[in-house]
Amino acid sequence: MDLNFFTLLGEIVVVLLAILLILICITLILGFYLIKNKKLIFPGLLLFALNLTYPTLKNLFKWFQLNDLLIDEISIDLRNRINREKFSKLDAKEVIMVLPHCLRSTSCPAKLGESGLECVECGGCCIGTIKCISDMKGIDMYIVPGSTFIKNVLKKRPFKGVIGVACPIDLNLAMMSLDSYCPQGVYLLRDGCINTLVDVDEVIELINVTQPPTQYSKEDFIK
Ligand code: SF4
Structure with missing residues (x-):
């Protein structure tokens, strides 16, 4: 037995x-x-x-x-492609964008508010460029120093789609948990606590595909 x-x-x-x-x-x-x-x-x-x-x-x-980050990168790329069509049908006003505060310049003059850093578009880092184009398009952008701020934003602001920028691990986990909001993600090319790097063109491309479609580029940033 x-x-x-x-x-x-x-x-x-x-x-x-x-x-x-x-x-x-x-x-x-x-x-x-x-x-x-x-x-x-x-x-x-x-x-x-x-x-x-x-x-x-x-x-x-x-x-x-x-390099285990490859698994996260595969997952992000896969989810981006699976969700892209649905995401591209959303009106820009139904979409929010979440950026990590580590992208900012070390001499950033922005103050911390209830919903994260309040960028003044000083031109010191790529966040100003992305914010300028998000504003023109009507996408609300949040620069968050941590997950508590993200939870605050998600509770307060109704949305149907989200663009996220973060290191591959955090971004992948966030995209998995926000699966019903057709998330689109761009992972950092260089991560860390300061002076991180993102492909700005890739972020702008995602802004451009929301409705109505646009053709903004980095050159549209006005200081
Ligand atoms: S562009 Fe915005 S986030 Fe970047 S350094 Fe200037 S105020 Fe800070």
Whole structure:
């Protein structure tokens, strides 16, 4: 009796491990294809496999001392593509943007308000450019120093879509938790606590696709 029980248990464990291994292979093959070729195939399958294997893959990459941020980048790229069509149908006024305060210049004169930093568009960093274009488009932008501020913003301001900028791990987790708001994300090219870096053109491109479509660029920033 006991022997049968342990045999059955062993078989179940082997089957579960085999399923996990298959899902890991699917995630890695489709994920790297997406990153390398900028083309998404079998999006539903990749999302399903990635959601189930995310913690395991992150731990495996860390274990083998590989760049585990790749998993977050795959997830962000996947969610951006899956949500893009729905996002592009939203009116700009239904969209909010959340930027991290670490993007600002070390000599930033902005003060901290209830909803985050209040940028005065001094021209000291890219936030001023992004704010200027967001204002022209009608997208509310928030520069937040932490998750408490994000929660305040999300509670106060109704919205249907969100553009987020953050380091790959934080951005991916935020996009996963805001899945019903067709999130669009741009991850930082250089993260850290200060002097971080983002591809401003990529952020402006997301602003431009909201309704009505526009063609703003960095050159439209007026100091
Ligand atoms: S542009 Fe805004 S956020 Fe950047 S340094 Fe000036 S006031 Fe600060």
